[in-house]
Amino acid sequence: MAVGHQPGSGGIDMRLAVTEPGVPEIFHSLQGEGVSAGKPSVFVRLSQCNLHCVWCDTAYTWNFQGTEFAHRDDLPNAPKKFDRAAETVDVSTDALAEQLTSQSCRRIIFTGGEPLLQQRGLGELIQRLKAFDADFYIEIETNGTIKPIGLAAELIDQFNVSPKLAHSGNAVSIRLKSDVLGFYARDPRANFKIVVANPSDLEEVHALVAESGIPADRVWLMPEGRTPAELRAREPWLAEACLEAGYNFTDRLHIHLYGDTRGT
Numbered sequence: 559m560a561v562g563h564q565p566g567s568g569g570i571d572m573r574l575a576v577t578e579p580g581v582p583e584i585f586h587s588l589q590g591e592g593v594s595a596g597k598p599s600v601f602v603r604l605s606q607c608n609l610h611c612v613w614c615d616t617a618y619t620w621n622f623q624g625t626e627f628a629h630r631d632d633l634p635n636a637p638k639k640f641d642r643a644a645e646t647v648d649v650s651t652d653a654l655a656e657q658l659t660s661q662s663c664r665r666i667i668f669t670g671g672e673p674l675l676q677q678r679g680l681g682e683l684i685q686r687l688k689a690f691d692a693d694f695y696i697e698i699e700t701n702g703t704i705k706p707i708g709l710a711a712e713l714i715d716q717f718n719v720s721p722k723l724a725h726s727g728n729a730v731s732i733r734l735k736s737d738v739l740g741f742y743a744r745d746p747r748a749n750f751k752i753v754v755a756n757p758s759d760l761e762e763v764h765a766l767v768a769e770s771g772i773p774a775d776r777v778w779l780m781p782e783g784r785t786p787a788e789l790r791a792r793e794p795w796l797a798e799a800c801l802e803a804g805y806n807f808t809d810r811l812h813i814h815l816y817g818d819t820r821g822t
């Protein structure tokens with residue numbers, strides 16, 4: 559079911575990604591990754607990100623025309639850019655609350671982009687969902703560079719924190735915030751999902767986990783890949799690395815089920 563912007567409706571406007579122009583990317587599917595993999599969930603994809611990973615599979619949330627970010631899908635002399643107006647839609651928290659409370663699934667996953675860039679709206683929306691039904695369970699997918707504040711910090715049930723390694727192409731100064739990672743390491747609501755591309759990334763993973771004080775049993779390593787073949791190629795050595803270090807392993811279930819497509 560789609561929800562469009564409703565001029566004059568109350569609440570705070572939030573900027574969402576779209577499945578097609580004007581249609582916000584809100585969908586019911588199985589969580590594909592990490593601690594909640596396999597659980598039926600309603601996903602709400604927010605637009606905009608403060609990082610710019612070269613392998614990001616949702617670059618339509620941030621890699622807009624007029625920006626100079628690099629991405630793996632760029633062709634020589636032809637960077638792949640998205641039209642900001644066509645790829646985003648503003649939806650009020652009133653309209654979002656109406657849609658989310660009308661669905662039977664009570665596990666909501668706010669993803670992006672980086673959802674915590676819009677945490678004022680998030681906090682208000684989550685408060686309304688929980689007031690409607692205390693069974694709402696709220697997960698946030700975050701890149702671990704922003705601390706939650708206010709209502710968002712209080713009401714989010716689960717933080718799926720995904721700090722980025724050097725192969726993401728982001729400068730270390732913007733992708734790793736030690737105080738923020740330390741905050742999440744101390745919060746039992748947080749688990750950590752780290753995308754790994756090559757065996758040589760593992761030393762970086764171990765250092766990040768140790769320096770941030772993250773318990774190994776709250777770490778999930780996930781192979782980088784946007785096709786089943788790419789994932790399968792990396793899984794054998796990554797599974798071994800998880801066994802050796804005491805980390806958890808996660809596949810990307812949705813890629814195997816649905817491919818790299820929007821709204822799944």
Ligand code: SF4
Pocket residue numbers: 607608609610611613614615616617619620670671672701
């Ligand atoms: S942090 Fe996530 S949404 Fe942002 S660019 Fe990286 S992979 Fe994409």
